[in-house]
Amino acid sequence: MSMIRVDTPAPHVRRLLINRPAKRNAIDYDVRQSMIDALREVAEDSDCRAIVLGGVEGVFSAGGDVPSMAGLDEAGARARMQHIHQLCRLVSGSKVPVVSAVEGFCAGAAVGLALLGDHIVVGKGSKILFPFMRLGLVPDWGTLRTLPERVGVATAKRIMTSGKIIGDAEALAIGLADSDGGEDIMAAAVAQAATMAELPGEAFYRLKQRLMHPSASFDEEWQREEDDQACLLLGDDFREGFAAFNDKRDPDFTQPLPAERADGGGR
Missing domain, CATH: 3.90.226.10 (2-enoyl-CoA Hydratase; Chain A, domain 1)
Incomplete structure (x- = not known):
């Protein structure tokens, strides 16, 4: 068993x-x-x-x-x-x-x-x-x-x-x-x-890590913010989130981003 x-x-x-x-x-x-x-x-x-x-x-x-x-x-x-x-x-x-x-x-x-x-x-x-x-x-x-x-x-x-x-x-x-x-x-x-399961996966994981391992100072926290956003702003989840914002709809982070929307444009 x-x-x-x-x-x-x-x-x-x-x-x-x-x-x-x-x-x-x-x-x-x-x-x-x-x-x-x-x-x-x-x-x-x-x-x-x-x-x-x-x-x-x-x-x-x-x-x-x-x-x-x-x-x-x-x-x-x-x-x-x-x-x-x-x-x-x-x-x-x-x-x-x-x-x-x-x-x-x-x-x-x-x-x-x-x-x-x-x-x-x-x-x-x-x-x-x-x-x-x-x-x-x-x-x-x-x-x-x-x-x-x-x-x-x-x-x-x-x-x-x-x-x-x-x-x-x-x-x-x-x-x-x-x-x-x-x-x-x-x-x-x-x-x-x-x-x-519908959350943006990479953003959730980074949020979780930051909460589990708090920064020792504001300077450290600001550096971590910079590192996280510099990665996430270039990722597919932000492209989907931005496209959804423009389309006035809910984002769907569970599906691969279609090629025609890779620039953040609408449907």
């Missing part, structure tokens, strides 16, 4: 579902490696412009597979974290938008995985939990960076040490989640991914 189920629920959208229902989609080595392989494959797919992460049978994931963590020596513990970080880098560094569909239960490592994406959808039945303290561990998967960036340090500290389940309403109120999927979280996540 494949640990990651991949399909195309909407044009230009690839959905990666953790497929380990007997363990509530808990994440072990095989799940991680299967997701690494799947993400590398979709990264090479020119038709893929957005990704949805989720789990089968209405459960995102119970988090890290706890029994697989026991009995490790230091080398094994470090190897485990290095493998996790391979996956983290692929998600956080994705050139296309990543939407996390937090259906049902989402705990520990799974929350960290969801936070590495660009948009989190919750809804009725979403239950988010940080169990690290009960295990004598600190949060991993980048959570000690991604969570405070979303909710602030004080709130992050509170929810990571309280051991309490966070429901959809609280997740939305504190900024842990971005949108309410209501009764059908997955459908909402796919719709969000389809919308984000």
Whole structure:
């Protein structure tokens, strides 16, 4: 059985579902490696412009597979974290938008995985939990960076040490989640991914990198602005955006620019 189920629920959208229902989609080595392989494959797919992460049978994931963590020596513990970080880098560094569909239960490592994406959808039945303290561990998967960036340090500290389940309403109120999927979280996540798939790809990726790695000074920021715009103003997406502006229509960044419109002129 494949640990990651991949399909195309909407044009230009690839959905990666953790497929380990007997363990509530808990994440072990095989799940991680299967997701690494799947993400590398979709990264090479020119038709893929957005990704949805989720789990089968209405459960995102119970988090890290706890029994697989026991009995490790230091080398094994470090190897485990290095493998996790391979996956983290692929998600956080994705050139296309990543939407996390937090259906049902989402705990520990799974929350960290969801936070590495660009948009989190919750809804009725979403239950988010940080169990690290009960295990004598600190949060991993980048959570000690991604969570405070979303909710602030004080709130992050509170929810990571309280051991309490966070429901959809609280997740939305504190900024842990971005949108309410209501009764059908997955459908909402796919719709969000389809919308984000229409964004200009290179501009989105540069925006994402700038937000993830803030400039240390205004001088550095202005230099980065210059570098980005000097590239983007010469690109096909700006030509399409400019043509759409002149034509008084919505731009379509999902299709190659026709040769007759390469100069930015109208139809």
